[in-house]
Amino acid sequence: MRAIWKGSITFGLVNVPVKLYAATEEHDVELHQVHDADGGRIRYERKCEVCGKKVEYAHIDKAYDDGEQTVVLTKDDFSALPAEKSREIEVLEFVPNEQIDPILFERSYYLEPDSKSPKAYVLLLRVLEETERTAVVQFSLRQRTRLASLRVRDGVLMVQTLRWADEVRAAEFESLDADITVGEREMKLARSIVSELEADFEPEQYVDVYQQQLRTLVEAKLDQGEALDTAATFGKAEDEGAEVIDLLEALQRSVAKKQGKGADAAGDAASKGDGDEAADTADKADKKPAKRTKKSKSA
Structure with a gap:
């Protein structure tokens, strides 16, 4: 595996240097789009509306348009943000393991100790196991501030990014408002x-x-x-019988x-x-x- 981020976990005055690795991978069959008439490959190209030329990723910046004017943000602008510069996984609090709703989970990452002596890493790992707690942490990754859980899995520290509370929709369905009796x-x-x-x-x-x-x-x-x-x-599809x-x-x-x-x-x-x-x-x-x-x- 290749580390995608390096930094350190901080809780109290303790500093734990770590490397971040993606913990999951996809195994889907890769397919591309073709024209049904002749099988020709369908491709999507990044073209500039001003000059009409194809633009490579290296020359693409991002912009915000408020309807009246456009502000272009370069890679240097993003790297200048204090949060982007930070290399800390800051522990905000320790909560009971069962209190984090699975609906909040996004991506999972393994943390490997990144120092000659992994004692601080093992200390944090063992105290999480002993107290049956999960650390709620915050860090910056790929131009976003991430809220995440830090827990132990198979003897390794794992970070799982979490959705922000306002990103979870309320489950409000009129079909469940009726008084339903189950015998x-x-x-x-x-x-x-x-x-x-x-x-x-x-x-x-x-x-x-x-x-x-x-x-x-x-x-x-x-x-x-x-x-x-x-x-x-x-083979032929199984007949499930009449609809019940x-x-x-x-x-x-x-x-x-x-x-x-x-x-x-x-x-x-x-x-x-x-x-x-x-x-x-x-x-x-x-x-x-x-x-x-x-x-x-x-x-």
């Missing part, structure tokens, strides 16, 4: 479904199915060209499917109108101990 039978069935799917989260077991299928499609097209039969490549409108019926079918009874048994239970069998099963599931599916790491 106990529906709750029992829903609890049963949750119980069947309980597990410890292990992100390694999940893959980007769309990207896998896209790669398969690209490889098949390279091999077969326009004669590609997508049905033969991917009634919530209780959908819950009954879900429980029956988990029991391995199939759609016919679920349909029979639903047609009786009372859902006693599914509800009884759900009631029993409520009394069972929680199902654990996490596998041993040594297995």
Whole structure:
């Protein structure tokens, strides 16, 4: 990995020199745009409206237009800002780990100690672990002041940039203003479904199915060209059956499917109108101990 920023964490009078590394990366299949008529590549060029010439990034500045006049800001102007010059990750406060809402998280970065003696780095790491606290920090990166969380992950300090509070929209939906009643039978069935799917989260077991299928499609097209039969490549789409409108019926079918009874048994239970069998099963599931599916790491 290549460090994208160097500076230091400051809390109290303690200074911790660090290097910043991007902690995540994309693996999407790279695609570009072409003309559907002849396959010609579609390109976007940066052209000056005054001289009509193509302009390289090195010769592009930024500007602000208030409607009457334009102010051009050069790279030197940006670098002169005090915040841009700062190389400190300033700790503002230490908060309980659970108090930062995940909706605020943006990008994640690893911090590596950048000194001959990483003692101060390890000290901060251990005190965060012991106190179960996250540091709320502020620093400048790529011409922006960033609010961020500083926490421990797998024995390494990690910074995760946060959205500012006014960047999060309020969730105000009229559809939730109505007085909605959920019956106990529906709750029992829903609890049963949750119980069947309980597990410890292990992100390694999940893959980007769309990207896998896209790669398969690209490889098949390279091999077969326009004669590609997508049905033969991917198989026919599974028939999910008729659309279920009634919530209780959908819950009954879900429980029956988990029991391995199939759609016919679920349909029979639903047609009786009372859902006693599914509800009884759900009631029993409520009394069972929680199902654990996490596998041993040594297995």
